Every structure is written in structure tokens, then in C-alpha cells.
Amino acid sequence: MTIRYLTAGESHGPALVAIAEGFPAGLTIDFDEVNRDLRRRQKGYGRGGRQKIEKDEAEFLAGLRGGETLGAPIALVVWNKDHESWKDLVSPYARGGRPFTQVRPGHADLAGALKYARTDARDVLERASARSTAATVALGSLAKQLLAHFGVRVSSRLVAIGPRLRHVEEPPTDAEREAIEASDLHVDDEAVAAEWRALIDAEKARGGSIGGAFDVHATGLPIGLGSHVHPDRRLSARLAGALCGVQAIRAAEIGDGTQVARSGPEFHDPIEYDAARGFHRPSNRAGGLEGGMTDGMPLRVRAYMKPIPTMLTPLPTVDLATREATQARYERSDVCAVPAAAIVGEAVVAWELANAFLEKFGGDAIVDVEKAVLAYAARIR
Ligand code: EPS
Numbered sequence: 001m002t003i004r005y006l007t008a009g010e011s012h013g014p015a016l017v018a019i020a021e022g023f024p025a026g027l028t029i030d031f032d033e034v035n036r037d038l039r040r041r042q043k044g045y046g047r048g049g050r051q052k053i054e055k056d057e058a059e060f061l062a063g064l065r066g067g068e069t070l071g072a073p074i075a076l077v078v079w080n081k082d083h084e085s086w087k088d089l090v091s092p093y094a095r096g097g098r099p100f101t102q103v104r105p106g107h108a109d110l111a112g113a114l115k116y117a118r119t120d121a122r123d124v125l126e127r128a129s130a131r132s133t134a135a136t137v138a139l140g141s142l143a144k145q146l147l148a149h150f151g152v153r154v155s156s157r158l159v160a161i162g163p164r165l166r167h168v169e170e171p172p173t174d175a176e177r178e179a180i181e182a183s184d185l186h187v188d189d190e191a192v193a194a195e196w197r198a199l200i201d202a203e204k205a206r207g208g209s210i211g212g213a214f215d216v217h218a219t220g221l222p223i224g225l226g227s228h229v230h231p232d233r234r235l236s237a238r239l240a241g242a243l244c245g246v247q248a249i250r251a252a253e254i255g256d257g258t259q260v261a262r263s264g265p266e267f268h269d270p271i272e273y274d275a276a277r278g279f280h281r282p283s284n285r286a287g288g289l290e291g292g293m294t295d296g297m298p299l300r301v302r303a304y305m306k307p308i309p310t311m312l313t314p315l316p317t318v319d320l321a322t323r324e325a326t327q328a329r330y331e332r333s334d335v336c337a338v339p340a341a342a343i344v345g346e347a348v349v350a351w352e353l354a355n356a357f358l359e360k361f362g363g364d365a366i367v368d369v370e371k372a373v374l375a376y377a378a379r380i381r
Contacts, residue, residue, distance in 0.1 A: 002358040005139050005351070009078075011129035012086035016078045018135040020063070020142055022358065025071035026366040027146055034058045037141040038078070038134060041343040045184040045193075046200040046210070046336030050131075053082045058138040071364055074142065078134045090126055100125065101320040102329035106309025113320055121320060130247040130337065133344040140347020143354035149366065150357065150373055151220040154350045156342040158186045159302065161196035161212040169284060171217035171298045186214070186339040204335045207312030211248075211305045212338035216349045218288070218299040222373070223279065223380060225294040225356040234292025235356050242348040243303040246341065253302040255287020269297070278381060294356075301349060305341050308334055 002022050009016030038056040056078050063074030083090075089097040099120035103109035112124030144154050157180050159166045172180055172188060179188035185196050196212075203210045226235025236254050243252040260267065269281040281297050288299035310333035317328045334340075361372040 002362050003143075003351070003355050007132055007135040007139070009080075009132055009135060010090055010126035011080070011131035012082055012090040012126060013080060014083050014087075014091065015080055016132055016135040017075070018077075018139050019073050019075050020139050021073040023063075023069045023071070023074060023142065023146065024358070024362065024364060024366045024369055025069055027069040027149060029060075029064060029067055029069065029142065029145060031058070031060065031067065033145060034138055034141040037137050037144070037343065037347070040181070041134060041137045041340050043184065044186065044337065044339030045197055046204070046334060046338075047340070048332050048334045050082060050332065050334075054134075055081065056134050058141075069366075076135075076138055078138060080131070090122070095120075097122070099321070100329060101322075102314075102326050103317055103320055104309045104328040105315045105317055106306065110317075110320070119321065128247065130340075130344075133247065133340070133347075136246070136344055137347045140344075140350045143350040144346070146354045147218070147220075147350060147357065150369075152218055152353065152357070153220055154216065154218045154346050154353070155180075156186065156214050156216045156346045157188065158196075158212060158214045158338055158342055161185065161210060161336060161338060162199045165213060166192065168215070169300065171219050171300070184339070186342050200336045203307075209308040209311050209334070210336050211307040212336070213302055213304045214338060214342035214345055215300060215302050216243075216342070216345045218349065218353055221288065221294045221296065221299060221353065222360075222376065223294060223296040224376075225353065225360055226289070226292045228291040228293060235294065235352065236289045236292050238352050238356070239289075239301050239349060242352045243301065243345060246303070246344050246348060248305045248308065248337075248341065249303045249345075250306050251304040253304075254289050255300055256285040257287070257302075259285075269295075299349075299353070303341070303345050305338050308337060 005020045007018045035057050042051045058076045058078055061075040063072045088094050100122045103121050108124050108128035109121040113121045155172055155177055157172055176188040180186055183193055185193040187193050227233035240252040243249050269283045269286050273279050279296055284297045288294055288297040312330055314328035319326045361369045363369050
């Protein structure tokens with residue numbers, strides 16, 4: 001691995017922290033852009049009350065000087081404003097509150113408490129919470145900025161709330177991106193957004209929650225990121241792993257991955273060449289990945305998010321302390337967080353792409369990477 005990261009932080013603890021290591025020296029970081037991505041993650045129809053409390057911003061502590069990377073580990077912190085109300089309950093220095101024992105089906109509560117010998121599932125759920133994805137998004141924003149320096153753009157769009165999927169193959173155009181960013185459901189079609197809002201409202205009214213799916217696209221990728229030579233080098237596997245590593249993501253799909261039970265001539269993308277575009281395809285069912293490598297077409301990956309397991313109408317469960325049947329405990333939560341998950345999806349995809357990019361072209365300084373990129377482009381033409 002050429003870049004790596006660690007995050008730490010509990011949902012209601014003092015802060016989320018992240019360290020990123022391996023970025024080449026000499027990349028200018030736009031701090032406002034990082035904070036814009038953090039704000040994008042906080043949006044979305046169906047969010048609960050927490051996002052009215054938080055105003056996520058990344059405070060950089062190390063690894064940059066005057067906005068430029070130094071090649072040293074980058075450290076950042078995102079403070080939890082809500083910690084003020086929780087500081088006697090969740091902190092390295094204090095633990096309080098009624099133990100959380102009515103473990104929620106669908107959550108990490110039960111397995112985590114048993115595995116880590118915890119009698120209070122709060123010791124698990126605070127870290128399992130999707131709050132930590134604020135740190136993920138800040139890191140992903142750094143990766144996106146590295147990719148953007150080389151003409152790679154990463155974007156996302158929701159394709160489902162509820163079971164009905166929209167199929168849109170092309171990455172969003174600039175106009176569509178604008179509409180997506182303006183939408184509270186991260187989609188470029190207001191009629192579709194209205195339908196989805198109604199589904200979320202209905203779930204809210206009955207004390208439920210609802211899942212969905214989103215696509216992540218990347219354009220401007222060179223041919224040959226990732227590798228066919230070993231399973232753990234396949235970019236397809238690394239992207240699927242990264243997406244399924246995000247809280248509540250239950251499936252990842254590469255291109256038309258769930259529609260492969262067809263005949264070959266209908267499925268594969270023919271290869272064409274001309275001097276202006278180089279090698280390219282008239283179709284992109286592969287979603288920009290073949291043999292575990294980018295094929296030069298836009299990347300298209302999809303992630304499926306389950307409904308949030310914290311619900312006003314609770315499911316039957318067993319109390320961790322008494323082993324007696326009870327109802328799952330409810331705490332403030334979101335009814336739907338798929339729009340936020342799409343921004344997290346962009347972040348983890350960008351991170352894997354940046355990693356693969358630096359594996360192929362990496363150097364200690366951005367100028368070395370630039371030279372390697374140009375030399376490769378000239379060789380494969
Ligand atoms: C979450 C529960 C809610 C969400 C949270 C994820 O938090 P709270 O219990 O404080 O209301 O708001 O997501 C975030 C805080 C966030 O920033 O995304 C959970 O249980 O996973």
C-alpha cells in the first residue's frame with residue numbers, strides 16, 4: 001500500500017481524528033474544499049436532529065505547511081459539538097448513563113458486546129456509529145484533491161430509496177452534478193426526489209427506516225490502475241471491500257455486475273482506437289474495470305445501503321444483562337442516510353483510486369508523479 005490511514009473517535013466523544021500517510025510532497029490542499037465535502041455529508045432528506053447540532057469542519061494539525069503537503073503524515077481532527085451534552089457519559093475520562101442492554105437487531109450492539117466482553121453496548125455502538133464517516137470524508141477529500149490534480153473527477157448520485165432502482169449508466173454531466181448538489185436526495189430529477197421523499201415520510205410516520213443505493217463515478221482515469229496478477233491487487237476487489245467497509249453497506253456492484261447472467265456478445269464492451277481518444281469503448285457495461293484494472297472508461301460502482309437499525313418502532317430482541325425477551329432500545333437517529341452515504345462512497349472510492357494511482361506513478365514529490373504520468377501516457381499511445 002502506498003497511502004494508508006487510521007481514524008479514531010466515538011460518536012459522542014470529544015472528536016474524530018484521522019492520520020493519512022504517504023501523500024507525496026508538494027500537493028496544494030484546498031481546506032475549503034475539505035469542509036465543503038464535510039458539509040455535503042451532513043445534508044440529506046431523512047436525517048435526524050444530530051446534524052442540526054454539528055457543523056463539521058476539519059482542523060489540520062500536521063503534515064502541511066502553508067497549505068502544501070510535506071510528504072509527512074497528515075493529521076486532522078473534526079470536533080463533535082454534541083460532546084458537550086455527553087461529556088459525563090462518553091469520554092476517555094468518564095462513563096455514565098444507563099447501560100445500553102436492549103441490543104438492536106441489525107446493529108453491531110450484540111456481537112460487539114459479546115466479542116469485547118462489554119456489559120454496556122454503548123462501548124460498541126459509539127464506535128460502530130456512522131459518525132466516524134466524517135473523518136472518512138475528510139480523508140477522501142484529500143484523495144480527491146490528489147486525483148483532481150491529474151484530471152480525475154469523482155462524483156456520486158443516488159439510484160434508489162426503497163426497492164426500485166434507476167439505471168443511469170453515464171457519469172453525471174456538469175449540469176446534472178449541479179442539480180445533484182442542489183437536491184436534498186442527491187439526485188438530478190426532482191420528480192424522483194419527490195417520490196423518494198414520500199417513501200421516507202411514510203417510514204418516519206410508522207417509526208421505521210429505509211435503505212437505498214448510490215452510484216460512484218470517476219472520469220479521467222488512465223488505463224491500468226490496479227492489477228490482474230494477484231487477488232489483493234485487483235482494483236475491483238479493493239473498491240468492493242472499501243464500499244462494504246462503510247457502515248450499513250451490504251453489497252457493492254462493479255458496472256453491470258448484477259446483470260452478468262447474459263450472453264457474452266451482449267455483455268462485453270468492444271475495443272476501438274483512434275489517435276485522439278486512444279483505446280476506448282462504445283459501451284461501458286464493465287464500469288471501467290476489466291481484469292482488476294481500469295480500462296480507461298469512466299468508473300461506475302454501486303453500493304447498497306440497508307435501512308438504519310435504530311427505529312422508533314422497535315424489533316424484538318433479548319436484553320444483554322437478563323437474557324429476557326424485550327424490545328430494542330431507541331435513541332435519536334436518522335430515518336434515511338443514503339444521501340450522506342453517497343458522499344462517504346465518493347471518499348472511499350477516491351481513496352482506493354488515489355492509492356492505485358500512486359502505486360502506478362508514485363514518488364516522494366508531486367513533480368515526480370507528474371513525470372511518471374506523462375511518460376506512461378506517451379508509452380501507451
Ligand atoms: C448514528 C446515529 C445518529 C446519527 C449518526 C449515526 O447519531 P445520534 O445518536 O447522535 O443522533 O446522527 O450520524 C452522525 C452523527 C453523523 O454525523 O453522520 C448511528 O447510530 O450510527
